[in-house]
Amino acid sequence: MTTAAKAAICRGHDHPFAIEDVTLDALRPDELRVRVVACGICHTDLAVRDKQLPVPLPVVLGHEGAGIVEEVGSAVTVAKPGDRVVMSFNSCGACPSCDADAPTYCYQFFPHNWSGTRADGTPTMFAGDQPINANFFGQSTFATHAIAHQRNVVKVPDIAADIPLDRLAPIGCGLMTGAGAVLNSMKVRAGLPIAVFGTGTVGMAAIMAAKIAGANPIIAVDVHDSRLQLALELGATHAFNGRDDAIGKIRELVPQGLGYAFDTTGINSIIQDAWGLLAPMGICGMVGASDPADNVVFNEAAFMGGGRRVMGILGGDSDLVTFLPELIAYHVDGKFPFERLIGYFDFDQINEAIEASESGQVVKPVLRMGAE
Ligand code: CXF
Numbered sequence: 001m002t003t004a005a006k007a008a009i010c011r012g013h014d015h016p017f018a019i020e021d022v023t024l025d026a027l028r029p030d031e032l033r034v035r036v037v038a039c040g041i042c043h044t045d046l047a048v049r050d051k052q053l054p055v056p057l058p059v060v061l062g063h064e065g066a067g068i069v070e071e072v073g074s075a076v077t078v079a080k081p082g083d084r085v086v087m088s089f090n091s092c093g094a095c096p097s098c099d100a101d102a103p104t105y106c107y108q109f110f111p112h113n114w115s116g117t118r119a120d121g122t123p124t125m126f127a128g129d130q131p132i133n134a135n136f137f138g139q140s141t142f143a144t145h146a147i148a149h150q151r152n153v154v155k156v157p158d159i160a161a162d163i164p165l166d167r168l169a170p171i172g173c174g175l176m177t178g179a180g181a182v183l184n185s186m187k188v189r190a191g192l193p194i195a196v197f198g199t200g201t202v203g204m205a206a207i208m209a210a211k212i213a214g215a216n217p218i219i220a221v222d223v224h225d226s227r228l229q230l231a232l233e234l235g236a237t238h239a240f241n242g243r244d245d246a247i248g249k250i251r252e253l254v255p256q257g258l259g260y261a262f263d264t265t266g267i268n269s270i271i272q273d274a275w276g277l278l279a280p281m282g283i284c285g286m287v288g289a290s291d292p293a294d295n296v297v298f299n300e301a302a303f304m305g306g307g308r309r310v311m312g313i314l315g316g317d318s319d320l321v322t323f324l325p326e327l328i329a330y331h332v333d334g335k336f337p338f339e340r341l342i343g344y345f346d347f348d349q350i351n352e353a354i355e356a357s358e359s360g361q362v363v364k365p366v367l368r369m370g371a372e
C-alpha cells in the first residue's frame with residue numbers, strides 16, 4: 001500500500017525548500033513507515049543542498065527524525081505500530097564495520113544513506129508518477145511520513161515516556177556525534193583536560209559529555225561570545241574566544257598539555273593548533289567537515305615520542321541500539337540538557353529555520369511536522 005505525504009523538496013542552494021505532495025512506496029519486509037512528528041536540521045542537510053556531498057538532487061533531506069510508527073514490514077522487530085521512535089543513519093549490517101558494532105563506518109554507507117534510493121536502487125518516494133530522490137540517511141524526514149529501516153530506528157525507552165518527541169528528534173546525529181566522540185571514540189578520562197573547538201551542536205554535546213566523563217578543565221573555544229556563554233552553562237569550565245589568542249590562553253591554563261583536543265570546525269589551522277597543544281598520550285579528535293584538499297602536517301618525533309594520536313571520528317562511533325538509549329537516559333537524569341540548544345519551527349517555516357541556523361541565531365533548529 002502506498003502512502004500520501006507532504007515532503008520538502010530540495011532543489012539546490014538557489015531554490016527555497018518547497019513542501020509538495022509525494023507518495024511513499026509500499027514497505028519492504030525490513031522497513032517501517034513512521035508518521036514524522038519532528039526533525040532536526042543538521043549542517044549535512046545544507047552541505048547536500050550546496051552540492052558538497054555526492055547526494056543526487058532534487059532530494060528530500062532530513063535525517064534527525066522522530067515520530068510514531070504506523071506500519072511495519074514482516075521482518076521488523078525493533079518497533080511496532082504505535083511506538084515512539086527516533087531515527088538515525090542506516091547501515092548494511094553485514095560488513096566488517098557493522099560486524100564490529102561500528103556502523104558509522106559501514107562499508108556500504110553510500111548506497112544505504114546517500115544514493116537517493118534504497119540500497120538496491122529502487123525508489124522509496126514518488127512525486128506524481130516519477131521517482132524522487134529520498135531515503136536520505138535511510139529516512140528523508142523533512143516530510144510528514146517516512147520509510148525507515150530496521151537498522152536505523154530506535155524505540156524511545158519507557159523512561160523517556162514524558163520527553164516530547166520534538167525534543168528527542170536531534171539525538172540521532174549531531175548530539176550523538178559530539179557525545180559519542182567523547183564517550184565512545186576518545187573515551188575521555190576523568191581529571192584530564194579537554195578543549196573543544198567550535199560550539200555548534202556537536203561541540204556543545206561534546207562539552208556536556210566531557211562533564212559526564214569528569215574531564216577537567218573543559219575548555220570551549222568559539223568566535224561567538226553568546227555561544228561561549230552557553231557552553232559555560234552546559235559544562236565548560238573555561239571559554240576562550242578564538243579571535244583573542246585562545247591557543248595562548250589554553251597553553252597558559254594547561255602548561256602540561258591537553259589530554260584531548262576535539263575539533264568540530266574542520267578548519268585546517270585550528271586542527272594544526274589543536275594538535276600542537278596535546279600532552280603525552282593526548283588525542284586530537286576530528287569530526288569537522290574539512291576542505292577535501294586540506295592535509296594536516298605534524299611533527300613525527302612528537303607524534304611517536306609522546307604516543308600522541310590523531311583520530312578521525314564519524315558519528316561519534318555510535319552503535320545506535322545501545323548508545324541512543326544511553327544518551328536518552330542521561331537526558332532524563334538532567335545530565336545531557338540538550339534542550340538548551342533547540343529552537344522550534346513549524347514544518348512550513350523550513351526556510352526560516354535554515355536561515356536561523358546559518359545566521360547562528362539558533363544552534364539546533366527543529367521542525368515540527370505534526371502533533372504527537
Ligand atoms: C553522519 C556521518 C556518518 C555517521 C552518522 C552521522 N553525519 C551527519 O550529519
Ligand code: ZN
Binds near residue numbers: 042043045063173174
Ligand atoms: Zn547530521
